[in-house]
Amino acid sequence: MQNQYRLGIDAGGTFTDFILADRKGEVRIFKALSTPNDPTAAIRNGLKLIEEETGLTPQTIVANSDLCINGTTVGLNALITHNGAKTGLIATAGHEDSIEIRLGHKEDGYRYDPEYPPATMLVPRYLRRGIAERVLSTGAVHTPLNEEDVRAACRHFLREEVESVAISFVWSVLHPEHEQRAAEIVREMMPHVRLTVGSQLYPQVREYTRTSTAIVNAYLAPILQRYVEAVDGYFQSLGARHPVRYFQSNGGLALGRIVSDQSVYAINSGPASAPQAALYLGEPWGMQDIITVDMGGTSFDITLTRDGRANVSKNIDFLRYRIGIPMIQVETLGAGGGSIGWIDSMGLMQMGPQSAGSEPGPACYDQGGTKPTTTDANLILGYLNPDGLVGGRLPLNVEKARTAIKTHLADPLGISVERAAYGMFTIVNNNMVNAIRRVSVERGYDPRDFVLNCAGGATGAHITALAREMGIRKVMISKLASGLCAFGQILSDVKYNYMAPAPIRLEGAEAAARLNTLFTDLETRGTADLKADSFTDDQIAIRRSLDMRYVGQVHECTVDVDPFEVTEAALERLKAAFHARHEELYTYSEPQSAVEVVNVESAITGGVDKPARMTVAQGKGAHAALKGTREMIFTASGLAHETPVYDGALLGAGDRITGPAVIQEVTTTIVIEPGWVAELDATGVYLVTLGDAPALADSAARAEALTEDA
CATH class of the missing domain: 3.30.420.40 (ATPase, nucleotide binding domain)
Structure with a gap:
C-alpha cells in the first residue's frame, strides 16, 4: 500500500x-x-x-x-493585508530610499495620476539604515565596508524588535563580499532574525528590483517559516x-x-499550477494554446499557455511591489463568487473588488452576510441548486439572496430583482473579459486562437458566457475544475531557478566562453541540488533564459533558449532568438545593431511521475442523468425559462447535452448557455463547443419533452 x-x-x-x-x-x-x-x-x-x-x-x-x-x-x-514581519533594511548609504523613489515613477497605468496614493512601504523609513560602502559598476571597491555601521544598524533593529532583515547593496551582484560580511555580522548580533541577502536571493543587475525583491522576501519569511x-x-x-x-x-x-x-x-503559488493542469487536460487533443480562467470565492485568475509553454514574467509590479524572480504570469482580478454588488456615485451598478470571502460569505450562505454577491445573483438566476452547494453540505438561502439584491441594488435602481441579478452577472463577466484581454489581446495574442479552460468552483456558471463574449468557440471543463490548481500541483515537477549577472556584449570568443562558463556553473550547482534530493540524470531537465537588449537600450527582454554549448559561432543563435523575441514584443527588430546580455538564468527541473489519467465509464445517454428542470434566466429581460438540469455524477463518456442546460457536479455547477453543446470525454473532460443557438422560446417545450423521456 x-x-x-x-x-x-x-x-x-x-x-x-x-x-x-x-x-x-x-x-x-x-x-x-x-x-x-x-x-x-x-x-x-x-x-x-x-x-x-x-x-x-x-x-x-x-x-x-x-x-x-x-x-x-x-x-x-x-502582502495584501500588510500583515508581514517587522522588517529592517541595510542598504548602501544614500540608497535607503530607493524603494520609495521607485525609479522615479508610479506603476504603469497610474504614472500620470496625481491623486494615486503612494504604496505602503513594507520597511518604514526609521528601519532603513545606510551603510558606508560602495562598489562600482566594474565590480571594483570604491569605499570599503564600514562594519561599525552594520553593528549600529543591528543595535537599532534589536531595540525596535525587528523580526527580519534584508541586505541590499549597490552592485553587490558583481562584488558580493560586502553583503556577505554584513550578513555575518547580523547573524552574530541577531541570531534569531530571518535574514535575506539580496545578491543571494536575486543575483541580477538592477538595484531597485533586487532591493524590493529582498524586502518582500524578508517581510514574508517569518510568516512562511x-x-x-x-x-x-x-x-x-x-x-x-x-x-x-x-x-x-x-x-x-x-x-x-x-x-x-x-x-x-x-506569493502566487495557487494559480501558478493552472497551466500545468490545462496542458495535461488538453494533451489527448493536442491542445497547447489554452487560456485558463479560475474564479473562486474571492478572485479571478487568468493564465495563458502558448505552444505548450506557460507565460513567465520577471521584474514585475505585484500588488504594487517590484518582484524580480520568475513567476508564472497570472492576471488577478477582484471578481469571485463573493464579489459584492454596489452602486457608485454616478448611480451605476458595480461588482467588486470587495468580497464577502468565506466569513461571512454571500448572503445566501446564511452565515451573517447581508451584501449582494455574484453567488447570490447566480442563485436568483436559477443557475445554482437551491438545495445547496458541495453536494448539499453548504445549504443556500434563496430568500436571503433575494433580500440582499432587492435592498442594495434592485430597489435603489428601480428594477426587478431578476433584472438586477442578470445585471450583476453581466457586469462581473465584463470585468473578467477585460482581464482576459489583458493577457491575450494586449500581448499580441488573438483569444479566438485559444481554447478556454475552466478552473475554480464558481467559473462553471460563467464559462460559456465568457467564451461567447471573447469569440472563443471551444471550452474545456474537467470534472475536477473546481480544484484544478490542486490537481495541477500533483502533476508538477520540482523546479528551482539559478541566476547570475552577465553584462556581456555578444561579440567574440571571450564573450562566448564567459557565457558558457556562467551557464555551466549554474547548471552544475542545480543538478547537484536535485541529485541531493534523490533525482537522477534522466529526471533532470534544463531550460535557459537570457535578459538581452540592443546596446544603448534602457530595458531588456527575456529570451528563452534550449541548452547548448555557447561557442563564438553559437552567439548568432542567441542574437537570432533575441531579434525574433524583440519583434514579437515590439513589432520590430534591428539585426544590424549590437546585442548585449544583462542577466542569465537556468531553470532546473526534477521530473516527478504523473498519476494515472482519470477515466469515465461509457454513458447510457444524457437522459439517464436528467434530474428535472428549473426556471433560469438567460437574458436581460429577466424572464425565466424552464431549463433541464443534469446530474454530472450520472453522465458517462460520450453523453451529449445541448444548451440551455445546467450540469450539477458535486463541487461546481456548469451552465451551458443556448447555442452550446457539451460532450463528456472518457478522460473526465467536458468539451463544450459553440453550435447553432436554439430559440429560448422553445426551451420550455424541450425541457418538458426531456422530462417525459426520462
Whole structure:
C-alpha cells in the first residue's frame, strides 16, 4: 500500500481544495472552507472530510502518499493585508530610499495620476539604515565596508524588535563580499532574525528590483517559516514518509526549507499550477494554446499557455511591489463568487473588488452576510441548486439572496430583482473579459486562437458566457475544475531557478566562453541540488533564459533558449532568438545593431511521475442523468425559462447535452448557455463547443419533452 496516494492541497481565499489520486487512476476532489486565521485548520478539516467520505484516515493517506503538496495563500494574504514581519533594511548609504523613489515613477497605468496614493512601504523609513560602502559598476571597491555601521544598524533593529532583515547593496551582484560580511555580522548580533541577502536571493543587475525583491522576501519569511513548520509538523505527526512539497510561483515544487528561505517564490503559488493542469487536460487533443480562467470565492485568475509553454514574467509590479524572480504570469482580478454588488456615485451598478470571502460569505450562505454577491445573483438566476452547494453540505438561502439584491441594488435602481441579478452577472463577466484581454489581446495574442479552460468552483456558471463574449468557440471543463490548481500541483515537477549577472556584449570568443562558463556553473550547482534530493540524470531537465537588449537600450527582454554549448559561432543563435523575441514584443527588430546580455538564468527541473489519467465509464445517454428542470434566466429581460438540469455524477463518456442546460457536479455547477453543446470525454473532460443557438422560446417545450423521456 505504500506510495499508493498523491495528495494536493490548494488554499484559496474562500475554499481550500483537496485532490486525492491513487495509482489506479481514481481522482477525487474535496472542499473545505478556508481558515485565514489558522491556515492549517483548513487542512485538518479537509482531511477529516475525506475520512468521512472514503473511510481513509488522515494517517492512512499521508503515510501512504509519495507526495503531499501544498499551495498556500499565506504569503499572498500577508502582502495584501500588510500583515508581514517587522522588517529592517541595510542598504548602501544614500540608497535607503530607493524603494520609495521607485525609479522615479508610479506603476504603469497610474504614472500620470496625481491623486494615486503612494504604496505602503513594507520597511518604514526609521528601519532603513545606510551603510558606508560602495562598489562600482566594474565590480571594483570604491569605499570599503564600514562594519561599525552594520553593528549600529543591528543595535537599532534589536531595540525596535525587528523580526527580519534584508541586505541590499549597490552592485553587490558583481562584488558580493560586502553583503556577505554584513550578513555575518547580523547573524552574530541577531541570531534569531530571518535574514535575506539580496545578491543571494536575486543575483541580477538592477538595484531597485533586487532591493524590493529582498524586502518582500524578508517581510514574508517569518510568516512562511511558521506556516511551513506547522504544516510539516502536522504531516510528520500523521506518519509522512516523504517531506511535504510546496508549490511556488515559478510553476514548480520545492521543499519547505527552500520556501522558508525564498518566501517570495510562494506569493502566487495557487494559480501558478493552472497551466500545468490545462496542458495535461488538453494533451489527448493536442491542445497547447489554452487560456485558463479560475474564479473562486474571492478572485479571478487568468493564465495563458502558448505552444505548450506557460507565460513567465520577471521584474514585475505585484500588488504594487517590484518582484524580480520568475513567476508564472497570472492576471488577478477582484471578481469571485463573493464579489459584492454596489452602486457608485454616478448611480451605476458595480461588482467588486470587495468580497464577502468565506466569513461571512454571500448572503445566501446564511452565515451573517447581508451584501449582494455574484453567488447570490447566480442563485436568483436559477443557475445554482437551491438545495445547496458541495453536494448539499453548504445549504443556500434563496430568500436571503433575494433580500440582499432587492435592498442594495434592485430597489435603489428601480428594477426587478431578476433584472438586477442578470445585471450583476453581466457586469462581473465584463470585468473578467477585460482581464482576459489583458493577457491575450494586449500581448499580441488573438483569444479566438485559444481554447478556454475552466478552473475554480464558481467559473462553471460563467464559462460559456465568457467564451461567447471573447469569440472563443471551444471550452474545456474537467470534472475536477473546481480544484484544478490542486490537481495541477500533483502533476508538477520540482523546479528551482539559478541566476547570475552577465553584462556581456555578444561579440567574440571571450564573450562566448564567459557565457558558457556562467551557464555551466549554474547548471552544475542545480543538478547537484536535485541529485541531493534523490533525482537522477534522466529526471533532470534544463531550460535557459537570457535578459538581452540592443546596446544603448534602457530595458531588456527575456529570451528563452534550449541548452547548448555557447561557442563564438553559437552567439548568432542567441542574437537570432533575441531579434525574433524583440519583434514579437515590439513589432520590430534591428539585426544590424549590437546585442548585449544583462542577466542569465537556468531553470532546473526534477521530473516527478504523473498519476494515472482519470477515466469515465461509457454513458447510457444524457437522459439517464436528467434530474428535472428549473426556471433560469438567460437574458436581460429577466424572464425565466424552464431549463433541464443534469446530474454530472450520472453522465458517462460520450453523453451529449445541448444548451440551455445546467450540469450539477458535486463541487461546481456548469451552465451551458443556448447555442452550446457539451460532450463528456472518457478522460473526465467536458468539451463544450459553440453550435447553432436554439430559440429560448422553445426551451420550455424541450425541457418538458426531456422530462417525459426520462
